[in-house]
Amino acid sequence: METKEYKILFVCLGNICRSPAAEEIMRHFIKKAAREKEISAASAGLISYHKGELPDARMRSHALRRGYKLTHRSRPIRTEDFYDFHLIVGMDDSNIDRLRQIAPSPEEEKKIVRMTDFLREKTADHVPDPYYGGAHGFENVLDILEDACQGLLEFLGKDGKPEPSTI
Ligand code: 4NP
Numbered sequence: 001m002e003t004k005e006y007k008i009l010f011v012c013l014g015n016i017c018r019s020p021a022a023e024e025i026m027r028h029f030i031k032k033a034a035r036e037k038e039i040s041a042a043s044a045g046l047i048s049y050h051k052g053e054l055p056d057a058r059m060r061s062h063a064l065r066r067g068y069k070l071t072h073r074s075r076p077i078r079t080e081d082f083y084d085f086h087l088i089v090g091m092d093d094s095n096i097d098r099l100r101q102i103a104p105s106p107e108e109e110k111k112i113v114r115m116t117d118f119l120r121e122k123t124a125d126h127v128p129d130p131y132y133g134g135a136h137g138f139e140n141v142l143d144i145l146e147d148a149c150q151g152l153l154e155f156l157g158k159d160g161k162p163e164p165s166t167i
Contacts, residue, residue, distance in 0.1 A: 006039045006160030008152070009085040010115070011077055011095055015045025018091045018127050018141055020055040020072040021063050022115065025142075026149045028068060033153060038160035042085070046098050048076035056131070062138040066146075082108035089115050089152075092126035116144065118151035 010022035026041035054060065055070040063070050082088065082104050088111045090096040096114055103109035116124045127144050130137035157163040 005037070006087070006156060007085045008039065008041045008087045008089060009077075009081055010041065010043040010089045010091075011046065011099060012043075012091045012127075013046050013095065013129065014050045014056075014131065015043055015072075015074040015076070016050045016053055016056045017059045017130050017138075018145070019043035019045065020070050020074070021059055021068065021142060022089070022091075022127075022145050022149065023072060024063065024068045024070050025145050026152065029149050029153050035153070035160065039153075039156055043072055044075055044077040044081060046077060046095060050074040051076060058135070058138055059130070059141075062135070062142060066142060077102070079104050082111065086111065088112045091115050092129065115148050115152075118148040118155060119144070120147055120151040120154070122147045 008026065010019040010026070012018040020043050023041045023043040030036055030039050030041065051074055053074045055072060060070045079102070088099060090099050090112060096112060099112045100109055103112065115127050122144055124144050127141055128137060130141050155162060
């Protein structure tokens with residue numbers, strides 16, 4: 001059955017740091033704009049190593065300080081996601097390359113975009129993997145995601161569809 005919602009899937013490597021934070025931040029802005037009926041956000045990872053786990057404790061703690069409670073459980077991306085979702089948002093070059101490799105068709109491959117393409121104020125060409133770094137890395141990820149999620153929401157015009165001029 002055709003759903004009326006515009007469905008966004010955020011994807012990173014482990015689905016325990018960047019993409020679950022992006023999912024929750026996006027939900028926050030969708031709710032703030034009262035657009036829950038038009039747009040929904042979810043997340044997945046490119047590896048299944050952390051399947052079933054809550055987001056990394058450091059990511060949860062940094063996010064909570066900004067008011068985002070991360071409760072997602074890590075799950076690997078699956079082929080059906082390419083059909084189920086309207087937009088598949090990767091965080092870095094490696095994510096995008098891998099997503100392109102596993103896209104089931106050229107039509108579905110067109111759904112793949114880069115998170116940083118939606119930045120409004122900050123300048124970055126990827127969302128850096130914070131996993132092996134310190135506190136600054138997690139704060140930087142949140143700064144980038146907050147800016148890009150607001151940009152993404154603006155990109156989605158009325159009815160949760162991309163603005164015609166941007167397709
Ligand atoms: P994420 O961060 O891709 O933002 O969830 C990572 C999480 C786990 C690993 C790498 C990155 N890992 O190698 O297990």
